[in-house]
Amino acid sequence: MKTKNLVLSGIVGAIVNFLLGWLFYGMIFVDTFDQPDSGATPMVMIFLGCLTGSLFIAYIFSKWAQISTGGTGFKAGAIIGLFMGLQFNFFNLMDPSNSYQTAALDVVITIIIIAIVGAVIGTMLGKLES
Numbered sequence: 260m261k262t263k264n265l266v267l268s269g270i271v272g273a274i275v276n277f278l279l280g281w282l283f284y285g286m287i288f289v290d291t292f293d294q295p296d297s298g299a300t301p302m303v304m305i306f307l308g309c310l311t312g313s314l315f316i317a318y319i320f321s322k323w324a325q326i327s328t329g330g331t332g333f334k335a336g337a338i339i340g341l342f343m344g345l346q347f348n349f350f351n352l353m354d355p356s357n358s359y360q361t362a363a364l365d366v367v368i369t370i371i372i373i374a375i376v377g378a379v380i381g382t383m384l385g386k387l388e389s
Contacts, residue, residue, distance in 0.1 A: 261387075265317050268383040272313030272376045277306050279372045288368070291361060312343075316373070317380050327385035329378040336377015337370050344369030 284292055316339060320326035326335055344366035351357050351365075 264384060264387040265314070265321050267387060268321070268380045269310065269314035269317040271383050272317060272380040273306065273310035275379045276309035276313050276372060276376045279375060280305070280309065283368045283372065288364070291364065312373075313376060313380065316377060317384065320377070320380055321384055326377075326381045327388055329382040329385075332381020332384075333374050333378035335381070337374035339377065340370040340373025341366070343373060 285294075316336065319339075320332060320335065324335060326332050347369070348362040348365055352359070352362055
């Protein structure tokens with residue numbers, strides 16, 4: 260594993276993660292999920308969260324799982340997304356104002372986003388290795 264490949268795959272994955280988050284949470288389901296004040300949205304922190312998650316997935320794929328195709332990246336990403344979505348939403352459901360329906364939708368969105376990010380990272384790792 261080359262560190263350069265891991266970092267490049269993670270950065271591309273972070274960009275895809277950020278854009279898909281904007282699409283799902285900022286455009287499609289904007290009325291479903293609470294939105295921060297428009298001027299107060301810390302985009303840098305959101306991107307850093309996307310970067311951290313994508314680098315972690317790239318590390319898992321390259322170091323532990325040897326994933327280097329879009330198909331296997333998609334499948335592994337979907338599984339990772341399921342567990343990430345469940346973990347986050349179990350914590351969110353401690354607040355009685357959060358609903359089970361919104362939490363379930365968020366888990367599905369997380370699975371979709373992380374599966375696509377996994378496919379992109381897997382494809383990038385495969386292309387960079389060859």
